[in-house]
Amino acid sequence: MVLVLTDETIYICFFFTTDVAFCPYGHHWRQVKKIATTHLLTARKVRSYRHAREHEVRLVVAKLRDAVGAGAPVDLSDMLSAFANDVVCHAVSGKSFRKQGHNKLFRELVEANSSLIGGFNLEDHFPALVKLDIIKRMVCAKARRVHKMWDDLLDSLIDHHASKPASERGGEDHHGHSSHLSTTAVVDEVGGGRRRRSFSILHEARSAQAAALLVLVPVLLASVLLMVRRFGNGTATATARAREEALGKLPSPRGRLPVIGHLHLLGSFPHVSLRDLAAQHGRDGLMLLRLGAVPTLVVSSPAAAQAVLRTHDHVFASRPHSPVTDILFYGSTDVAFCPYGHHWRQVKKIATTHLLTARKVRSYRHAREHEVRLVVAKLRDAVGAGAPVDLSDMLSAFANDVVCHAVSGKSFRKQGHNKLFRELVEANSSLIGGFNLEDHFPALVKMDLIKRMVCAKARRVHKMWDDLLDSLIDHHASKPASERGGEDCDFIDVLLSVQQEYNLTKDHIKAQLTVRTRIV
The missing domain is CATH 1.10.630.10 (Cytochrome P450)
Structure with a gap:
């Protein structure tokens, strides 16, 4: 040849x-x-x-x-x-x-x-x-x-x-x-x-x-x-060699291909494929996969999970860096994607002591009940008319409206924010949960041309988030301080009230609100 x-x-x-x-x-x-x-x-x-x-x-x-x-x-x-x-x-x-x-x-x-x-x-x-x-x-x-x-x-x-x-x-x-x-x-x-x-x-x-x-x-x-x-570059070569020797000791499936590694072994349901591969090739609850250029450790037993999540939790606490999450979450300054350290501990404290306390969750009870009544009314009308009902869409809209109420207040529906919130949350989910080139070939994204191509949609979605959250925060900030307290205060009111205490910038507040709409 x-x-x-x-x-x-x-x-x-x-x-x-x-x-x-x-x-x-x-x-x-x-x-x-x-x-x-x-x-x-x-x-x-x-x-x-x-x-x-x-x-x-x-x-x-x-x-x-x-x-x-x-x-x-x-x-x-x-x-x-x-x-x-x-x-x-x-x-x-x-x-x-x-x-x-x-x-x-x-x-x-x-x-x-x-x-x-x-x-x-x-x-x-x-x-x-x-x-x-x-x-x-x-x-x-x-x-x-x-x-x-x-x-x-x-x-x-x-x-x-x-x-x-x-x-x-x-x-x-x-x-x-x-x-x-x-x-x-x-x-x-x-x-x-x-x-x-x-x-x-x-x-x-x-x-x-x-x-x-x-x-x-x-x-x-x-x-x-x-x-x-x-x-x-002898030092870098020695470090890479030592790393590869350590990874080589872990059990790994055969059939690794050039460039894509073991990606071809993952089917339409990756969690099922990982379970089957771990059962066949894992040892002591551990298995190494090469997903593209990234070595990935699969943990499949209680003992191994305890070692990763408790004994060595500080090693695995941070997510891998991603330019997409950097764009969507304002430099990954939110509680979900922020690297482990001082800032992460700070935003976690805000979540646990101000936003998601038992008292705060109970204060949204009336909002949840109101949204349930609206869903039941829609179901009653559909049954009376003999019309089909898409329960998946209806329940997704219900959860979205509850979150919008908690994040931006009870006037969210009048201004049409609930529909825009839902569209943006779905866009975030598709960007983060789908196949991303940078997750499997991070070196490619160091090239400026590839980075612009990969991040183009993320920048468009970020711009829409930015415009929406800017308008919401400015509206809340313009209210008198007396109207921002009490049981009816939403997440934006709470974050503005602790802004000075935790030295939060406006981008920090927007990052917390963006991720909150996903995980509340």
Whole structure:
């Protein structure tokens, strides 16, 4: 099987993928491979760079000696990466590369290429999106800028080498290497008509530019990536390895797939699927599932539940971060989604000592009885008319109206707030309770484009909540203080009365009201 990489970023960065690393398998690939193996990377050619390598090693040793003498710290990762880069620059463009500052520019551009190719690329996972012109321009913007810098640099190098007399482009210089000859040989051999006939797309690019990359890509990228792998980010790798080893000790079902993990094992009723999987694969009430990129611990026995919910409750007290709940609940400052800490303890205290006390719940008795009488009257009318009744819808509306009464007062129905509350609560439920990309692939949402797409509906719903709650709070705040107390006071009155005591902002109050309509 032949793997062909065709995404737009590589296509732009490597001159229409005409280099030996990303060129599609075929006549042109065999041609550039032959150039690399018979002209650029032969044993004789590699030996000819020995003096250049030894010279660069002496420079590194001198830097180390100076640093030791001065008692200064040394960044070995950076130093060895620069060493590999300078050796390659010497081979590609000649011994004058350092005087002209090409080594630094080469290194910057190689790092830019590595981040474009080695990082997360939208087109790798969602190729259909990149067919849209606006998405394509956004995805490829950085690649085009990097390509332009490569183009200018390589043009200047090739033009400089081509302007020299042929006598100066051959043979070995006094250091025993012929990097000038190697570059020009590629230009001469690849630039012929035979290549243009076999790969017509190169009418859009200078053959000399693609040829220079044939020298650069295999050697320089391999060197830099090797340095990064060997010396870079050792602590993070060790931490991730230790975490994976710990997770690997937990029982887990077979059949985990790339990317989606065990998501395919969850059916239409996830709670039933989890029960069956835990019964079959769990051990001591514990089972590990990989739901997308997120390791998920399933607890299915009383002993394991006690360990999670009581013994180690502080570890599991906070919910995973979600940009959707951040938007809907004002930075997750409500009692349901707030991270465990001082603010959570504060809003929990407000709920238990002011909003949901036994006395407060009893004070809503008349409101509940009034709503029950309305439901019974609707049922009586429907029976008298012989009309069908949607009990699910009727009981859902009953619960919603009771909550609206508690949250915003007895005038909620006249202003139509009950219907708007219900629509917004259902929108919240669909956003939080449905399948959310960020729950299973949190790294994707770090990309600004994906984050905007995922959070678009949440922002629209948040705007509607914001307008509604602003109007309710402003209306309650405009009432005299004497009218905000007593048995008839609602949640907004209570929160405004304790605002100074608990240092609550208006957004804090709105967050409590938003979640309260869901859980009361």
